[in-house]
Amino acid sequence: AQSVAQPEDQVNVAEGNPLTVKCTYSVSGNPYLFWYVQYPNRGLQFLLKYITGDNLVKGSYGFEAEFNKSQTSFHLKKPSALVSDSALYFCAVRDNVGSARQLTFGSGTQLTVLP
Amino acid sequence: SAVISQKPSRDICQRGTSLTIQCQVDSQVTMMFWYRQQPGQSLTLIATANQGSEATYESGFVIDKFPISRPNLTFSTLTVSNMSPEDSSIYLCSVTKGLAGGTDTQYFGPGTRLTVL
Structure with missing residues (x-):
């Protein structure tokens, strides 16, 4: 079975400061990891994914995420937060074992960037 | 990527x-999924819809309540039947586009916000 946890319901950060949104996962085999962002009254937008290779993945809007196999984590980061980054962020995982193709989502983290 | 529209x-x-609820994609896709997101909650998968076969439902969801059609590679519908306020x-x-197994990116439509009185 695959699962993902986002331990923080809410993260507040001042504009211009670095931000981190945490995610840990559990899979049987190797993980495929994804980050999505949801703005109010919108669907989910894909930010980035880790499949294999370099542990630091760069994505849209200046976001990046670091895959850490020993800690089973895939934290989302950005060096300098913008007020427009305020949104709901979801981490998701898919196991490379078995036939299931669907993603399992975390509970979401509401990011608020304060001006 | 894929551009997905939903009506209403x-x-x-x-x-x-x-x-x-209708879902239209701008290009052919291999797999289509339907999710539910209750207020303030995460996403829960309802079913996976493949063209030419019956949809596969997740635990807690049944075809009589959420019938799904997938007539071709760019379109699907989800019906919410006999609605109650809990269906709000x-x-x-x-959707996913490729055949690369678990590495495929899933793209999402804008969503349909349903309120049942």
């Missing part, structure tokens, strides 16, 4: 009625 974008319905949610269509 929102609706307010009466208890006991049914609503059919955002319903999201999602």
Whole structure:
């Protein structure tokens, strides 16, 4: 079975400061990891994914995420937060074992960037 | 990527009625998924819809309540039947395009916000 946890319901950060949104996962085999962002009254937008290779993945809007196999984590980061980054962020995982193709989502983290 | 549209974008319905949500993709896709997102919650997968076969439902979801059609590679519908206030949610269509197994990115439509009175 695959699962993902986002331990923080809410993260507040001042504009211009670095931000981190945490995610840990559990899979049987190797993980495929994804980050999505949801703005109010919108669907989910894909930010980035880790499949294999370099542990630091760069994505849209200046976001990046670091895959850490020993800690089973895939934290989302950005060096300098913008007020427009305020949104709901979801981490998701898919196991490379078995036939299931669907993603399992975390509970979401509401990011608020304060001006 | 894939551009996905959903109709309607929102609706307010009466208890006991049914609503059919349409999902249209701008290109052919291999797999289509339907999710439910209750207010302030994460996404829950309802079913996976493949063209030419019956949809596969997740635990807690049944075909009589959420019938799904997938007539071709760019279109699917989800019907929410005999609605109750507990069905008030955002319903999201999602797709994958490739055949690369678990590495495929899933893309999401804008969602349909359903309120049942």
